Amino acid sequence: MTPYASYNDFKEQLLASFRDNEERMNGERKAPLHQIRRAALRxxxxxxxxxxxxxxxxxxxxxxLMKQAFELDETTTLTPNDLAPLEIPNLDGNILYFVNGRYHPELSHIVSPAGQVQITSFASALKSEPDLISAHFAQYANYQENSFTALNTALANDGVVVRVPDNTTVDQPIILRFITDSRTKNIASQPRNLIVVGKNSELMLAESYRTLGEGASFVNVVTEIVLDRDARMQYYKVQDETEKAYHIGTTQVNQTDSSHFYSATVTLNGSFVRNNLNIRLDGQYAEAFMYGLYMPNGRQHVDNHTLVDHAMPNSYSNELYKGILDDNSTGVFNGKIFVRPDAQKTNAYQSCKNVVLSPGATMNTKPQLEIYADDVKCSHGTTTGQLNDEALFYMRSRGIPKDEARTLLLYAFSQDVLSQIKIQPIREYLERVVQEKLGK
Structure with a gap:
């Protein structure tokens, strides 16, 4: 495929895709949901x-993005045998596969009873549950200022919708596995997810992103999460794609009174990765915990943007991101804590720590506090440096070879984040992958 000559070539392809889809619609063109899509496209x-x-x-x-051209809405012939190398050992639960942004029920299995959790594809929910979609779609993720969120809002046609009833604990985790099949073509996809957790309910959910094939990929995903009063959710995102992968993901969380959100974002591989995690604490005594680990090497670029919006009094947030950068890679961390005038007695903490292993690697950090209330406790800090020479010398003096000592120190550095992952098979899998990457 011929690379785009400019931004406008790719942009025009995306705009034309919307127009083509619209021409195939009948009465749906007048539906309120489609009017949101049209506004997002504009x-x-x-x-x-x-x-x-x-x-x-x-x-x-x-x-x-312009160095490759992408196919949109491309189908696939992936089989379970093709997916076998990507499986996580001993992982049980509700495992759903999305290939090139489309849900594939023949590759998936749902084990939780419908009375405990309702899981449907976004494409099916658009037809079967229009009121639910209309109540939440694009109500949290802001497409007015973010062009990639606007693009996803306009073009997304599949993903997952998860709804947990009030007073319910979902026993089995929900694992969303997004696979890009770029074995024969360069692929672009726009998945959209909506997670609604009812009052006093609990859910564990993980998103995983992988690529098959040597072609380029562009994944632009938006996940909207809504936590009702006293709801609790564990959310994990693992991104491990290829050297030709562009990944832009936005997770928008809206919390109400006494809700608890616990997240970990792990980025292992990808040419260009941008993770946006935005949390609005829109209730009293709401709590949010955010952990992140990123390990770029080669010429990889990883950008983590976080925003915690404290909108109500007595809320709490705590954030820890860690980076290990090697070769000629680049890391970005931009974390903002926003405390509104009514959000008295807010406690908010943020920390970003980075280890740079090569003189060619670069880390850009920008912690921000924007506070409009006076009775608060807020702090932020960031550090970027090399491995501790004294610790390395101590380990080598005890007979540990230099490379092994280096790997052990870096692995220990990553454990502050990996140990926070409560789904044991995922944590064990990531610990092994991280060790392998550090040992190279």
């Missing part, structure tokens, strides 16, 4: 792709 058309002149994209240049 916003994407107006905003265009961000450049480094945009403050939020100052360190992240998306021009590499």
């Amino acid at each position: 916003q994407f058309d107006q905003l265009g792709f961000p450049t480094i002149r945009h403050e939020e994209w100052k360190y992240s240049n998306v021009s590499g």
Whole structure:
């Protein structure tokens, strides 16, 4: 495929895809949901792709998207045998496969009873549960200012919708496995997820992103999460794609009174990765915990943008992100804590720690506090440096070879994040993958 000559070529392809889909619609073109899509498309058309002149994209240049051309809405012939190398050992639960952004029920299995949790594809929910979708779709993730969120809002046609009734604990985790099949073509996809957890209910959910094949991929995913009063959720995102993968993900969380959100984001591989995690604490005594680990090498670029919006009093947030950067890789961390005037007695903490292993690696950090209340406790801090020479010397003096000592120290550094993952098979799998990557 011929690379795009400019941003406008790719942009026009995306706009044309929307128009083609719209022409195949009948009465749905007048539906309120489609009007939201049209508004989002107009916003994407107006905003265009961000450049480094945009403050939020100052360190992240998306021009590499133009170096390849992508197929949209491409089908696949993946079989269970093709997916076998990507399986996580001993992982049980509700495992759903999405290939090139489309749900594949023949590859998936749902084990939880419908009375405990309702799991449907986004495409099916658009037809069977339009009221649910209309009540939540694009109500949290802001497409007015984010062009990639606007693009997803306009074009997304599949993903997952998860709804947990009130006073319910979902015993088995929900694992969403997003696979890009780029064995024969370069693929672009726009998955959309909606997770609604009812009052006093509990859910564990993980998203995983992988690529098969040597072609390029572009995944632009938006996940909206809604936690009702006293709801509790564990959310994990694991991104391990290829050297030709572009991944832009936005997770938007809305919490109400006494809800508890616990997350870990692990980025292992990808040419260009942007993780946006935005949390609005819109209730008293709401709590949010955010952990992140990123390990770029080669010429990989990983950008983590987080926003915690404290909108109500007596809320709490705690954030820890860690990076290990090697070769000529680049890391970005931009974390913002926003405390509104009514959010008195807010406690908010943020920390970002990085180890740079090579003189060619670069880490850009920008912690931010924006506080409009006076009775709060907030702090932020960031460090970037090399391995502790004294610790390395101590281990070598005890007979541990240099490379092994280095790997052990870095693995211990990563454990502050990996140990927070409560789904044991996923944690054990990631610990092994991290050890392997550190040992190279």
